[in-house]
Amino acid sequence: MVTTSQVLIGAHDIVKSFAGFRALDGVNFGVREGSVHAVIGPNGAGKSTLLGVLSGFVPATSGQVTIADVDTTRLDAASIARMGVVRSFQISSIFPHASAIENVKIALQARSRLSWQMIAPARASDVFDVAAASALAAVGIEGDRATPAANLAYGKKRALELAIAIAQEPKVLLLDEPTAGMGAEDIEKTIALIGSIARARTVVLVEHNLRAVEHLCDRVTVLARGKVLAEGSYDEVRGDERVIEAYLGGTAH
Template identity: 55%
Template sequence: MTADPPALRARGLTKDFRGFRAVDGVDLTVAQGRVHALVGPNGAGKTTLFNLLTGFLPVTAGRIEVAGADVTGLAPEGFARRGVARSFQITSLFGQLTAREHVALALQSGSALAWQFWRSAKLMRRYDARAMELLDMVGLADLAETTADALAYGRKRALELALALALEPKVLLLDEPTAGMGLEDVDRTVALIAAVRQGRTVVMVEHNMSVVGALADRVTVLQAGRVLVEGAYDEVRADERVISAYLGE
């Protein structure tokens, strides 16, 4: 019996910006069903790596595989088709649309033929029903008819997550899911990620180490574009190299 291929694997991943090497030969293996955190001081290359792993930036060198298939060089849509989705940014929310309309729209855009059936009331009802399920999952059922503009910050972040979930991802990438949140929203988001990880693989860039400790099975610490340490949270946290990397931030 052969083992399942990793959900996501990067080999020798490298990104240059006009001669500046932001990501430098990164190897990363994310097993299926795991939560894997990318951490590191500012400028370590986390965002760049995240963009490479979702096809938002082309690689300078290296290879990316999703469930064993080579996806290097594909556009974000190609990654999405293979089950990789990232949380949308708040900047991509349309202020005047309600939470339900946002999720229904994301469900439609994930379906190639959906636009042909735009007027099909049956299909729209199906999208609306699924949209409500997703909003319920992220704790927004009561706010389904609220426009994005009127949602508080933490609720907007929850809506972003619902939009990513609308793509039915096998691998969900989250870019700083708790950034800028107060304690209550952080706790709510941790519980939410713990729920949505069921049946999925999650890769997240996260600064808040208590969030990493609560959720991550594996942690990769980046520094100056390279992997400094990889391991379980407790190992990584106790590692002298990690402590000095953060002290030098």
């Protein structure tokens, strides 16, 4: 069992009900500082809901969320992002007509603690320009800075999501299926990218690609029907009979 002081972000007896249906049903989950922690499990297991609860986008029905031992259960997503816990954006939140770099800048401006009216707009734009350019470079799409987001190939759109997240310099990055829908080549690139992002951060990774999990993750939590089914190293959980059953039981893909 992980002691409280090692846990950077934790869920304690979390229940999340949607109209009486328990998407999360008493989840305990602790992520050690500096680790890459995978959350796997069949569709509908509650993985995205858990990321939502941790990041403040989804209010828990009961239970507690802590970040570095501070109770953040009732904080909203903006406050939690300011504490350094950032959930990656989905493609649907990208502005299609804005360029790649404008998309990163828009996200930075929206989340900036400074009210942008307080600094001269031109200067604010310069500050964000540097941060946004370096985030694009970190995910390898700096050559597409002026390309409208809608014109980016699928893999580059997913890279832009990551750039938007890392531009905010998170301590904890929550990634929801970053390789979903990608071809083999983009999956390899994304695994390498997450590996390099993770060097300086704590990462929670919801992922179906088990190669990515094996490659990147220090610890794996298996969710099924809103409950933690197993937790351990990749090798420990993949040999667990309940895990095999959950995956082969007809709900996995």
